Amino acid sequence: MQLESNVEFYKPGYIRGYVIDTESQGVRWAVGLYHNNILFGTYYADEYFEDLSFKDTEMNLDRIPRDCAFEFNLNKAFFEKKDRLSIRVINTDHIVCDICLSDHTEWWDVDGRFPLGHVRHANGLTLTGYLNDAVTEHPSYEILAYDGDTVVGRSRMFRWQHIGNPRSPHGQRVGFDLLVDPKLADGVPRKLRVETSTGQPLNGSPVDFLAFPNSMRNAWLDADGRRKTSASDMALDRILENSVPLTCYSDIYSGLSSSIISTEELVRFGSDGLIWDIPESDWSLICSSAVTPSRGILQWLPTEALGIAYFDLCACKGDVYFPMLFPAFDLERLLEQGYAAQCFAVPSCEVGKILSFNPRSSFEFFIKMMTDLDSDSILHIPHPGGVLKEDLINRSASLHKEVLQDFLATSLNPTHIVELEGVVFPAVQISRESKDHAISVIIPTRDEGEMLKKCISSLISNNAAYDLDIIVVDNCSKDKKTAAIFLELEAQGVRILEYDDGFNFSQMNNLAVEYARHEQLCFLNNDVFFPEAGVFEELCGRLSDPTVGAVGPLMVRGSDIIQHGGVVLGPHSGAIHAFEDRMRGDPGYGEMLRVAHECSAVTGAMMLTRKSLFQALGGFEEALFAVNFNDVDYCLRLREANYRVIFSPHCYVQHFESVSRGAEIRSPSANRMRREIDNLRLRWRDVIWNDPFSHPLLSTDTMPYRALSSQHRAPSIRSNKIKKNVDLPAWI
Numbered sequence: 001m002q003l004e005s006n007v008e009f010y011k012p013g014y015i016r017g018y019v020i021d022t023e024s025q026g027v028r029w030a031v032g033l034y035h036n037n038i039l040f041g042t043y044y045a046d047e048y049f050e051d052l053s054f055k056d057t058e059m060n061l062d063r064i065p066r067d068c069a070f071e072f073n074l075n076k077a078f079f080e081k082k083d084r085l086s087i088r089v090i091n092t093d094h095i096v097c098d099i100c101l102s103d104h105t106e107w108w109d110v111d112g113r114f115p116l117g118h119v120r121h122a123n124g125l126t127l128t129g130y131l132n133d134a135v136t137e138h139p140s141y142e143i144l145a146y147d148g149d150t151v152v153g154r155s156r157m158f159r160w161q162h163i164g165n166p167r168s169p170h171g172q173r174v175g176f177d178l179l180v181d182p183k184l185a186d187g188v189p190r191k192l193r194v195e196t197s198t199g200q201p202l203n204g205s206p207v208d209f210l211a212f213p214n215s216m217r218n219a220w221l222d223a224d225g226r227r228k229t230s231a232s233d234m235a236l237d238r239i240l241e242n243s244v245p246l247t248c249y250s251d252i253y254s255g256l257s258s259s260i261i262s263t264e265e266l267v268r269f270g271s272d273g274l275i276w277d278i279p280e281s282d283w284s285l286i287c288s289s290a291v292t293p294s295r296g297i298l299q300w301l302p303t304e305a306l307g308i309a310y311f312d313l314c315a316c317k318g319d320v321y322f323p324m325l326f327p328a329f330d331l332e333r334l335l336e337q338g339y340a341a342q343c344f345a346v347p348s349c350e351v352g353k354i355l356s357f358n359p360r361s362s363f364e365f366f367i368k369m370m371t372d373l374d375s376d377s378i379l380h381i382p383h384p385g386g387v388l389k390e391d392l393i394n395r396s397a398s399l400h401k402e403v404l405q406d407f408l409a410t411s412l413n414p415t416h417i418v419e420l421e422g423v424v425f426p427a428v429q430i431s432r433e434s435k436d437h438a439i440s441v442i443i444p445t446r447d448e449g450e451m452l453k454k455c456i457s458s459l460i461s462n463n464a465a466y467d468l469d470i471i472v473v474d475n476c477s478k479d480k481k482t483a484a485i486f487l488e489l490e491a492q493g494v495r496i497l498e499y500d501d502g503f504n505f506s507q508m509n510n511l512a513v514e515y516a517r518h519e520q521l522c523f524l525n526n527d528v529f530f531p532e533a534g535v536f537e538e539l540c541g542r543l544s545d546p547t548v549g550a551v552g553p554l555m556v557r558g559s560d561i562i563q564h565g566g567v568v569l570g571p572h573s574g575a576i577h578a579f580e581d582r583m584r585g586d587p588g589y590g591e592m593l594r595v596a597h598e599c600s601a602v603t604g605a606m607m608l609t610r611k612s613l614f615q616a617l618g619g620f621e622e623a624l625f626a627v628n629f630n631d632v633d634y635c636l637r638l639r640e641a642n643y644r645v646i647f648s649p650h651c652y653v654q655h656f657e658s659v660s661r662g663a664e665i666r667s668p669s670a671n672r673m674r675r676e677i678d679n680l681r682l683r684w685r686d687v688i689w690n691d692p693f694s695h696p697l698l699s700t701d702t703m704p705y706r707a708l709s710s711q712h713r714a715p716s717i718r719s720n721k722i723k724k725n726v727d728l729p730a731w732i
Contacts, residue, residue: 001023001024001092001500001501002022002023003019003021003022003092004022005017005018005019005020005096006096008420011106014360015071018070019096020068028045028068028069029089030043030045030090030503031070034088035083037084037086037097042071042090044070045069045070046068046069046672046675055695072087079101081102082100082101082102083100085098085101085225086098090476091263091446091478091502092476101691117130117131118204119202121207121208121210122177125184125185126180127145127177127178127180127192127207128176129143129175129193129194130175130176131176142197143176143178143197144194144195144197145194146194146195147184147190147559152181152192154180155177155179172487180192180247184211185211187211189208190209191206191208191209191210192205192209193205201244215622219318227347244707244709244710245707246323246706247322247620247634249323252697253314253321253383256294256314256384259294260293260295260387261295268289269359270363270364271360271361272288272360272361272399273287273362273365274291274362275351276293279298279407281298281301282349283309284346284348285345286346286366287343287344287362288343288393289392290392290393291385291387291388292386292389293385295434297311297383297385300383300717305345305349306347306377308345308373308378309379310340310342310343310344310379310380310381310558311381311383311384311386312382313326313342313384313386313387313388314387315388317386323697326380326590326695327693327695328380328693328718329375329379329719329720330597332542332598333406333595334367334597335404335428336427336428336430336595337425337591337594338366338425338426339425339590340366340378340380341362341367342359342362342393346369360403362405362407363400367403367407375720375721376721377721379717379718380717380718380720381444381717382695382716383695383715393425393426393680398419400426401426401428404417404428405417412434413432413434413545414432414543415431415432416431417430417431417432418431420594420595423587425590427591427594428595432541432542432543434541434543436520437465437540438467438518439466439467439521439540440516440517440520440522440611441459441469441522441524442471442473442509442512442516442523443456443470443473443524444472444505444508444512445470445474445477445526446476447477447479447482448482448526449477449479449486449495450484451479451527452472455525455526455529456472456530458529458530462532462533462534462535463533468491468667469518470494471495471516472495473497473512474496474497474499475499476500497511497515499511504622504627505604505626505630506625507620507624509523509604510619510620513619520540521608521609521610522536522607523607523631524605525605525606525620527553527656528653528654528655528656529656530655531653531697532651532724535653538553538648538650538651539648542646542648543609543610545644547642549609549610549613549635549638549644550609550634550645552603552606552609552651553647553649553651553652554647554651555605555652555654555655556584556653556655557654557655557656560584561577561583561584562582562583563579563580563655564577564578564580564603565577565579565580565582565601566597567600567601567631567635568691568704569601569632569684569688570688570698570700571700571704572701573681573688573700574680575632578599579705582707588705592649594649596647596648596649597646598647599645599693600635600639600691600692602635602638602645603631604631605631606655607631613638617638620633621633621634624679627673628677629680630672633684635726636684636687639722640722686722686723687722687725690718690722690723692718692721
């Protein structure tokens with residue numbers, strides 16, 4: 001490692017510089033700002049500056065990568081000229097600068113033009129941004145947005161808000177929100193020019209802008225279609241964005257109540273099954289006795305009758321229909337909840353064959369039918385097949401368990417089925433016995449020795465039946481107490497691997513996998529705590545199924561608020577944890593927190609997978625996803641290779657997020673995360689917009705499962721397969 005760096009005071013209140021490892025120019029470093037030897041914050045040195053220029057350097061600047069820079073915006077009112085400032089590379093002894101401010105008068109009174117601030121598209125019709133502190137002396141400023149030469153929005157002083165603590169050394173900024181003319185909510189992509197009323201452009205301009213019409217705005221329009229108040233429009237952007245309540249399902253399918261099939265047209269089988277031969281088609285509808293089917297379903301079925309096609313459901317409360325929106329085919333959820341077997345269609349020619357097995361219920365009919373099918377032939381019709389009578393459906397819970405026991409009797413792995421108390425759907429827990437009780441547990445860490453010790457202590461004490469090969473990857477810890485704890489852990493058989501190449505989470509884990517002794521791998525954050533036994537029994541049992549590639553548990557915060565309930569793709573054009581708005585014990589939307597189910601990804605904060613599979617797929621992506629979304633990318637590559645990813649709520653751990661990494665002035669969400677989420681969108685754009693385990697009617701603006709989209713994608717027949725990733729060039 002050979003670090004070189006420089007720094008300059010290049011405008012009032014601003015310090016910028018660069019850090020480069022001349023032996024490994026692809027590595028990026030974090031730098032810390034110290035005021036009188038007190039650390040005030042850190043910055044990840046991956047900023048791009050086209051005009052890097054230093055008067056006192058002997059380096060050839062042409063050979064410096066332009067994306068290795070950092071910048072601090074400091075509040076000059078906080079400092080005195082006698083103060084000392086130093087900038088150091090985190091986790092190294094390298095000092096970028098150590099100066100007394102009295103020796104740098106240019107920092108106090110540099111003249112010249114410099115970027116006034118920044119602007120971006122927040123959501124809906126709202127642009128948001130800030131002006132730097134030097135601008136606040138000009139209260140007459142307005143921020144204007146232009147579409148071509150037409151002003152389409154402006155922000156005045158009364159809507160500006162101060163950002164941050166006035167005594168913060170990190171500088172003052174003045175924030176603003178700018179509402180764009182609703183006429184631009186037409187689904188047409190635009191580039192909006194944003195500048196001050198004096199004609200000075202803001203960084204981020206032109207802004208990529210795309211907004212869709214929202215019928216919820218109609219109540220705020222006058223007779224001429226004009227806004228009554230801009231405040232109401234902005235409130236809609238913040239609260240509803242492009243979402244509408246779940247109760248609007250009644251408006252989408254307004255004729256549902258008038259197309260219900262009478263019981264006289266249905267043929268009963270077993271103790272819980274109904275059949276209806278759909279007129280003028282080769283399809284027959286199968287449903288449980290708790291479903292009243294709809295007559296209009298033929299319009300959504302494929303013309304050719306093949307395989308199985310199952311429908312969504314809805315529950316009626318008064319005159320309002322609440323949607324029960326299902327994912328594409330999910331075997332794990334089917335077995336534990338029977339969701340897809342409530343209302344489905346099969347070729348009429350297959351009905352007699354399945355009835356010859358004397359199925360006891362629609363669930364048994366479904367699993368008998370699917371035995372000879374691959375998952376591509378089991379299709380989801382994202383439209384309502386009927387109305388669910390909630391008071392009847394749970395009566396079949398005992399029958400569900402009985403049918404499932406017979407189905408799993410021939411399973412290679414012994415299984416144990418526990419019937420759960422249902423709220424609506426029948427629910428069971430399938431416990432598979434795993435013969436492999438050896439796990440390599442990989443834990444990256446930096447300092448925070450006490451937390452690491454608590455993590456490992458709870459891991460060992462609550463998993464006594466397992467041969468745990470614990471590997472701690474130390475990312476340049478400096479704390480002496482942590483060093484002493486490392487010695488204690490090593491005495492207990494824990495291996496400590498040193499990693500001093502900056503902070504690359506993917507690379508740290510990939511390195512540790514090379515040293516792992518066991519086939520089963522557990523990636524674990526150092527801020528995870530095991531409050532009870534049984535976690536590995538549940539997860540290893542799921543992983544023992546050869547079709548499963550990764551599995552993860554329910555993760556909760558110390559307050560029992562859920563932190564991770566699986567990963568959902570789509571919200572905000574990225575990936576988000578499901579059920580962060582729920583408490584442990586809540587059944588979740590569609591009672592998904594009561595049963596194990598497939599999802600597009602589980603978090604790397606605790607994930608089990610197999611070493612041979614992990615290495616065959618190339619491990620975590622080190623270049624594109626050094627810190628964020630490496631777990632999502634890996635899980636999607638598993639799905640692409642036809643492995644299933646399972647989330648189980650039948651066990652849980654506590655997670656105290658990102659304690660070791662701490663806070664950064666320019667957080668990963670603003671810098672590194674922004675780049676890495678762009679990479680995720682580039683590589684997996686089709687999957688992000690079409691998560692098979694979400695639903696095309698659900699909003700992508702809010703927490704998952706909370707609202708419908710006001711401008712949804714037209715729901716179409718779908719399987720659980722995903723499109724292959726886009727192979728990105730190395731220079732991305």
